[in-house]
Amino acid sequence: MLVLSGIFFALVMGAGLFELVGMKPDLGALILGMLLASHRKASELSKSLFNxxxxxxxxxxxxxGLADEPTxxxxxxGVLLLLLLPLKGILYFVVINAFKFRVRTCLLTTLTLFNFSEFGLIVGGLATSLAGSLAIYWWH
Structure with a gap:
């Protein structure tokens, strides 16, 4: 019942009502989530909606991934980003080490930050496509 009530609050009460009055549904779900965050069952609801x-x-x-074919x-x-990955790791290590942390702490933090996040790649791809669109617009 907790999962169903969580989905009801997010989709019907939050997104549905905001869309009904002409606002973005995502904003409605977010605001309703913020309002429910202080409720005593909020952590249990969060755990039940995790899956x-x-x-x-x-x-x-x-x-x-399925929206477009690889070019x-x-x-x-992708190969260029993979080649730049060690440089990113070295840079993280040097910067963190400049704050006088232990070498082990610097290494573990660097290994944690070493990867490229999916969100960062999506934003980078979006920026690349927008930059191409802006360049075409600028030439005209």
């Missing part, structure tokens, strides 16, 4: 959230996240990345430009960009 559903993970399923939606997998579907989101599958949707992005040679994308492949070259």
């Amino acid at each position: 559903l959230k993970e399923l939606f996240l997998v579907c989101f990345f599958l949707n992005i 040679m430009q994308g492949f070259i960009l």
Whole structure:
């Protein structure tokens, strides 16, 4: 019942009501979530909706991955990002080490920050496509 009530609050009460009055549904779900955060059952609701959230996240990345076919430009960009990855790790280590942390702490923090996040790659791809659109607009 907790999962059903959480979905009802997010989709019907939050998103549905905001869409009904002409506002963004995402904003409604967010605001309702903020209002429910102080409730005594909020942590239990969060734990019960975790699996559903993970399923939606997998579907989101599958949707992005299946939306377009790989191109040679994308492949070259991926190889370039992989080649820059060690430089990113070294830079993280040097900066963290400049704050006089122990070497072990610097190494573990660097390994944690070493990867490229999916969100960062999505934002980078979006920026690249927008930059191309802006360049075409600027030339005209």
